[in-house]
Amino acid sequence: MAELHHECGIVGIYHLPGAGGSSIIPPGMESEVSRLLPRMLLDLQNRGQLAAGISTYRHDRDQLLDTYREIGSVIEAFRLNRREKYEKLMTKYAAPAGIGHVRYATCGREDRSYAQPFERHHGCKWKWFSFAFNGQLANYSELAKELLEKENYHLTRQTDTEVIQHHLSYQLRAERPDLVEMFRNLAKKFDGAYNLLYLNAMGELAAIRDPLGIRPLCYAVDGPLIAFASESVALLNLGFQKIESMEPGEIITIQDGKIRHDRIAPRQKRAHCFFEWIYFANVASVLDSQSVYQTRARLGQELARTESLTIDDDTIVVPVPDTAKAAADAMAYELRCPSMEGLIRNRYVGRTFIEGNRRGDRVKLKYTPLREVLEGRRVILVEDTIVRSTTMKALIKHMRSKGGAREIHVRVACPPIVAPCFYGIDMSTVGELFAPKFLDDPHGLNDEVQHRMAESLEADTLRYLPIDALARAIGLSEEDICQACVTGDYPTAKGQQLYQIALGQTGTQQGRTYEQKLEEVGSAST
Template identity: 60%
Template structure:
């Protein structure tokens, strides 16, 4: 849905020493960075607020160059203006590059918060640029430690700057940690989710995934071309063979030092906590993450919706019944549900892809944007009993708008909402923009209770639907084909995989009804409380 967004996505590419790679005919070493914007476009779904890249080219006075701007990848790199795009890429040639697409869960919406973050230094090993996907749940604790020294100052209100300073501190003075040692030391300080790419002015690259594997990270290497990204699709579209595209294991890092590629474990792993929402909503439906297909996972959820529908039998299924997905992430589940119910799956809602980014708008603006984002097809909906399939309901703003438009403009006879996910009952502190309980739809009805048909009926009436059904929590692990103990399901269970995450949840519960709502995120409320004490 347009109501929630991932913090960001990362990418990296390196043309290692050796012969030209057959995947990209004619590719010369310094042109490797030209492939980065294409990779970022393939993970545009993970962030649409800003995009950027840093490249490395030996022999150039500016060994590292960084280009970043607000907007989509095509806007940031002027891809629709050939001369401007070529001018940007000519300034940013490199044998290696890292890139980032951003949506903010913290920090302001301006260019200074766009990644990668570059830190200049006269020593090449200390001159680095990095980007990361995720969020540190203990960012306030880290800030407090940094600022305890009154000579220190932070200029930005986000965890990216904190990470930059922590990396710098690890290399301060005469300390010379290897990149693996660097990640080991950082992992002892960090609580949260982080997939990270780093490039320094010596041409060394680091690609690392947090010890719980909360955020996804894929990589591939064929011949002398290496690439990594938050998802598998950019690697597939570059031409890597599917069998060579792999997920980096949690607690592992890839290093390229003096042109030598290596994979090592940097932290002991005590279980896994893959974000289940990657398969449900965030990831490209064509991606494969941790050996689990996003498409097949969503298909399994749709089949489960159909099974429960047939088991219940309270809604008639006849020639006037259709299934309609909320575009686009619900389509696989809707198609599977319709197939099992033996009714048509129809595109009764058409998404306007040029209506703008509704998630950066506040309350009323978000509703107005939602009204223009989806157009109901009266020819499909009129007089029909509609099963409206959605991947999740978070704040309910978009769902209310859709139901009203489907009924008033589309002429649907009945609308039965089916959600391919359990109720969202708790915030996320690992990189999804939903940080307070007050902003969530379901907790107001559940009030700590298990969901029942009676509560679902209350929810349906509030939304303006004829009925509503969620999937149970156990359906998620079955669909993804991971044991529940290997998934982070905190937003549907209230059980967090890290100590700081659980601590923030307690703060969020204490602040229910105190007017924080969507105006202040839990970690921002915590920040205020910390300085008020």
């Protein structure tokens, strides 16, 4: 649903020196593969629309490592609709290696200083680095407090990205470290989701996926060319044939013209975020060998199995564009009734959570109900999830008043969201969520509770996907996915602790749970 904030996306590309060519880049362009970074970021635009940036490395320029970042979408940030300005940027930052980032703010403000990659300039080449980060550190406040307790440390931003930057710098303070050992040390400190792409002025690159694999990260190799991306679609559209998901806890380093695979943490329980498949990821992506499109289609099949409505000639299935379309189509196929686009989305209107809090007005700008499709019909409205409910309530009212729908039966291809996320999704307090107002127990969903929820939304009926259907639809075992936001069972110690804090502050807290004052976190953790 548009009221759920996205996270971030990262990409990287490196052309190894020496003989050999790649089928993906034309001859003579080996030293300018950084030109591919904006193209890759376009395919990850779904993961963040507030800012975009790149850092590139080139050994024969004064700025060995150089960073460009700007507020706005990829098209806006890189001036893709202004040919001359785009070419000027690409010429300035042309290089055989680079990393990139698209941002949505789950932590910190929405200005240029928070845009990534973050670069730390230094006269010593191995201390001069840049990095891009996807995820959220659940123990951000403790890590910040640890830094501030050191002599003469100061933080200028309220974001875990800066905290990571300082911890990286601290690892580099004495002598040149082994990159694998450096990130092993950090893995012992970090709690949460942290996929990183790291590039330094020695021309060394490291890609790291957190030990639980909460956020996706994949890579592909074509001759001397290696690339990384949060989602496979960014590599597929470049022309890579064999795309692999990085293992949780894996690090891939490029040093001295060689690619090396290592681990930063022992193999342990996995906790892949199920939201990646049902909402966040591009529908064309494959994450950890599981197709996003096929997962969403199976979610629709699961919804159809639980449907109790009598399907007649006036019944139609309507998806809320766009992430619910695959589920709606599959559900309609199973129920043998039409799936129709009764809502047309205006793709030139910004996402409602970026545009502001007057969601009713934003819904009217963003969605146009087709009266010729909806009027007098019994509508099964399929949505991917309901988080805060304000957009859904406004949409139902809009479909009745402008579309003339006779009945609206909401079907949600996700269980009720009952708990916050502390790993990169911007829903960090219990009080902001819709479902906990009706549910004391995540497993206590029944017809009476769903009836009260439907009345609150002004829908005729409401049905959620059962929790046990998630793993079946994704194709992974329940033990391998993070379902904390629908069960309250978190995969890390700090996540569980923050949940208890959030429960204790329901109805009173303003702001994100993990952005508490440091002294409050210190007292809560003792």
